[in-house]
Each structure stands twice: as C-alpha cells, then as structure tokens.
Amino acid sequence: MRENWWKYLLGVWMAVIIVAAFLFTPTAKGLGQTTRVLYFHVPSAWVTTLAFFISAVFSVLYLMRHQLHYDIRAEAAAQIGLIFAILTTVTGSIWAKEIWHSYWNWDPRETSIFMLLLIYAAYFALRSAIEDPEQRARLAAVYSLLAFATVPFLVFVIPRIYDSLHPDPLINPDRKIHMDVRMLRVFLGSFGAFTVLFYWLFTLRVKVLSLEQHVLRKLEE
Amino acid sequence: MWTLLRNSILIFRKDFRLEFRSRFALNAIGLFAVISLSAISFSIGALRVKPPILSALLWVVIFFSAMSGLAHIFVREEEQQTADTLRLLTQPVTVFLGKWLFNVILLLALEIVIVPLFVIFLDVSGINWGTFIPVIILGSVALSTISTIIAAIIAQTSNRGALFAVLTFPLAVPVLRSAIQGSWTALEGGGLTACISDLQILFSFSVVIFTASILLFDFIWRR
Numbered sequence: 001m002r003e004n005w006w007k008y009l010l011g012v013w014m015a016v017i018i019v020a021a022f023l024f025t026p027t028a029k030g031l032g033q034t035t036r037v038l039y040f041h042v043p044s045a046w047v048t049t050l051a052f053f054i055s056a057v058f059s060v061l062y063l064m065r066h067q068l069h070y071d072i073r074a075e076a077a078a079q080i081g082l083i084f085a086i087l088t089t090v091t092g093s094i095w096a097k098e099i100w101h102s103y104w105n106w107d108p109r110e111t112s113i114f115m116l117l118l119i120y121a122a123y124f125a126l127r128s129a130i131e132d133p134e135q136r137a138r139l140a141a142v143y144s145l146l147a148f149a150t151v152p153f154l155v156f157v158i159p160r161i162y163d164s165l166h167p168d169p170l171i172n173p174d175r176k177i178h179m180d181v182r183m184l185r186v187f188l189g190s191f192g193a194f195t196v197l198f199y200w201l202f203t204l205r206v207k208v209l210s211l212e213q214h215v216l217r218k219l220e221e
Numbered sequence: 222m223w224t225l226l227r228n229s230i231l232i233f234r235k236d237f238r239l240e241f242r243s244r245f246a247l248n249a250i251g252l253f254a255v256i257s258l259s260a261i262s263f264s265i266g267a268l269r270v271k272p273p274i275l276s277a278l279l280w281v282v283i284f285f286s287a288m289s290g291l292a293h294i295f296v297r298e299e300e301q302q303t304a305d306t307l308r309l310l311t312q313p314v315t316v317f318l319g320k321w322l323f324n325v326i327l328l329l330a331l332e333i334v335i336v337p338l339f340v341i342f343l344d345v346s347g348i349n350w351g352t353f354i355p356v357i358i359l360g361s362v363a364l365s366t367i368s369t370i371i372a373a374i375i376a377q378t379s380n381r382g383a384l385f386a387v388l389t390f391p392l393a394v395p396v397l398r399s400a401i402q403g404s405w406t407a408l409e410g411g412g413l414t415a416c417i418s419d420l421q422i423l424f425s426f427s428v429v430i431f432t433a434s435i436l437l438f439d440f441i442w443r444r
Contacts, residue, residue, distance in 0.1 A: 115394060118390070118391040119392070121387075122387050122391055126384065129375075129379050130377070130378050135377060139374050142441055143374060143388065145433070146392060146430070149433045150367075150392045150394075150426075153395035153429075154394065154395055156395075157394070157395045157398045158398075
C-alpha cells in the first residue's frame with residue numbers, strides 16, 4: 001500500500017479525466033461531440049512515440065553493452081508501443097468515420113501510423129524467427145535502429161502523396177495552442193495520466209519478461 | 222583504406238564467379254522477373270494503361286524481383302557454411318561492401334532485362350529517357366542498399382524467404398514512393414527538373430542507409 005499510492009492516485013486521476021472529458025469540457029468549433037476523442041487519441045499517439053523512442057534507446061544500449069536486460073526493456077517498450085499504436089489507429093479511425101465519412105482513406109496520418117504498425121509487426125516477426133536470445137537481441141536491435149533511420153524519409157515523403165485533413169493543422173495553423181482553458185487542462189491532465197500509465201505497464205512488462213527468461217534459463221540447467 | 226577497398230573487390234569477384242559457375246540462382250531470378258512482368262502484361266491484356274499505373278506496376282515488378290534475388294548472396298554463405306571462414310578471414314566492412322556492390326550490379330542487370338520488356342509488352346511510348354534512366358538507376362541503388370543489410374539480418378534466421386519481403390517493405394516505402402513518382406514524370410515525358418526532389422530523396426536515402434549499414438553491419442556479422 002505504502003509504495004503503491006501512486007497507482008491508486010492514477011486510478012482516481014484517470015477516472016476524473018474520463019468524467020471531465022465528457023462532462024466538463026466544451027467542444028471545438030466544427031468538430032462537435034467528436035472533440036472528446038482528443039483526450040484519449042492524442043495521448044495514445046504520444047505514448048506510442050515515447051515507447052518507440054525508448055525502445056530505440058534500449059536497442060542502442062544493448063548493442064553497446066551486450067547485456068540482455070537492455071533487450072528485455074527494448075522489447076517491452078515496443079510491445080506497449082504497438083498496443084498504443086493500435087489504440088491510436090482505432091480511435092482515429094472511428095473519429096474519421098464520423099467526420100470524414102470513411103474509416104480509412106490513406107490520409108498522411110493514417111498512412112504513417114500504418115507504416116509504423118508494419119515496421120513493428122516486422123520487428124516482432126523477426127524476433128519470433130530467432131531461437132538464440134543473444135542473436136535475437138542483436139538482430140532485433142539492428143533492425144529497430146535501421147527502421148529509425150528511415151523515419152525522417154517517411155515524414156518527408158508521405159505528406160506529398162495526399163493532402164492532410166487531420167485537425168491539428170486545422171486547429172493550430174500557426175503552431176501555437178488555441179484551446180479553451182478547460183480543454184487544455186483536461187488535455188494536459190490526460191497526457192500526464194497516460195505517461196504514468198505507460199511507466200506502470202512498462203515496469204510490469206519488464207518484470208514478466210525477466211521472470212520468463214529466468215525460468216527458461218533454470219529449465220535449461 | 223586501399224586494402225579495405227581491394228578486399229571488398231576480392232569478395233565481389235569471388236561472389237561473381239561463384240554465381241556464374243552455378244547459374245541456377247541467376248537464372249531463377251531473371252526468369253522470376255520475366256514471369257512477373259508477363260503476368261502483369263497478360264492480366265492487363267489489350268487495355269491502354271496510363272503512366273501513373275504503368276510506373277507503379279513497373280516498380281512492383283522491380284521490388285518483387287529484388288525480393289526474389291537479393292537475399293541469396295548472404296543466405297548462400299550460411300547454407301554452404303562458408304560464413305564462418307569469411308568471418309575469420311576479413312573485416313566485416315569489406316564483406317558488406319563486396320556484397321552491396323554485387324547486389325547493386327545484380328539489380329541493375331535485372332533491369333536491363335525488365336525495362337526493355339516492359340516497354341515492349343505494355344506498349345509504352347513517349348518516355349523521356351534522360352529522366353527515366355537516372356530514376357531507375359538511383360531507385361535501384363537505394364532499393365539494393367536497404368535489401369542488402371536486411372538480407373544480412375535474415376540470413377541468420379529461420380524462415381528466411383517470407384521474412385525478407387516483410388522486413389524490407391516498410392523500410393523501402395520512401396524509395397518505392399519516390400521512384401514511382403519519378404518514373405511517372407519520365408513516362409509522361411517530363412524533364413529532369415520536374416522530378417529533382419524525387420531524385421534527391423532516392424540519393425539521400427541511399428547515403429543514409431549505406432552509412433547506417435556500415436555502422437550496424439559489425440553487430441549483425443560478428444557472433
């Protein structure tokens with residue numbers, strides 16, 4: 001209980017965010033009730049980015065130091081990142097059905113998240129094709145860094161395929177936040193909650209994967 | 222520096238000779254390209270196809286031909302168990318350079334077969350060759366660079382064949398996109414200036430991935 005206080009706090013905090021997102025905040029002009037997806041969709045996208053960045057950092061650390069616990073962290077972060085990428089895609093797609101009248105129309109944002117899903121599907125396909133843990137860690141780390149090197153090109157190339165209708169260029173054309181104060185409060189609160197949630201999931205996942213590896217090693221002995 | 226280059230050339234020549242001695246792999250790759258091209262040509266039939274679709278089809282054929290052929294150079298070393306000897310004999314960088322050179326030349330050679338057949342089978346006219354050839358060359362260099370490093374990765378896994386395309390495609394999307402855009406311009410008779418940004422992407426992609434590959438290849442190759 002003593003050391004778990006923040007988990008209870010997070011539970012209350014997220015409940016407050018959910019209630020506030022539906023009852024407290026006003027809607028944005030032109031988006032109507034669908035504005036409310038903002039408080040869940042954008043933080044999911046943020047956690048996706050954060051998770052993949054952390055995964056890449058642990059991949060570099062693994063290649064530098066060759067200790068398997070770095071690989072476990074890289075894998076755990078990528079797994080959570082993939083789940084949040086799927087959540088972002090699904091919430092975005094439902095929203096798109098309402099506003100753009102189609103679940104999927106290869107908007108640049110949709111294309112880039114689809115690429116991200118493909119890259120990480122490939123990453124896990126690669127991991128599952130290698131038996132030896134050391135070799136798996138090495139090759140997976142190399143692949144994830146190679147993928148990281150191609151991201152700037154995707155960012156440059158994809159917007160040229162179609163124009164974007166995504167509301168972030170519509171809501172803040174001059175790259176400043178024009179949001180109602182109440183919206184902004186709930187929005188930032190949700191960002192914080194999602195980040196802490198990611199941290200919790202990450203530590204849990206690392207624990208599980210480490211135990212799995214420990215058991216496997218004991219079985220081999 | 223010079224010994225490094227000389228050793229890479231030696232590795233290239235070794236691979237070149239080996240591949241030509243047993244022409245089985247080369248024949249298979251060449252036939253695969255011809256067959257996928259004729260499959261497209263037959264399924265289109267007598268339809269007159271517009272440049273955007275033509276250039277997309279051309280790059281689909283090139284991509285899958287690359288996927289059928291470019292992994293062989295690393296997979297062979299593992300299958301014939303000669304990889305460990307290479308690991309003992311030379312530096313990793315020379316191995317990568319030699320194999321990269323081989324794959325670039327292999328893909329360009331494939332295109333010498335594919336492109337004329339493409340023009341004949343699909344009845345393409347009005348190409349601006351001065352634009353088309355640079356796009357094809359830069360696109361192939363970019364595609365074979367990313368394929369070579371992925372081939373080195375998948376050679377060490379089980380289930381190689383299926384993984385190669387799965388791992389390469391997401392990373393090759395910028396290449397395919399720019400190459401399709403560039404050859405579309407060329408098929409409509411556009412000049413070099415019209416597709417300069419596509420050529421820039423292809424070139425910088427090759428440079429970035431080539432550098433990253435040289436940095437990362439050590440980790441793949443050393444056990």
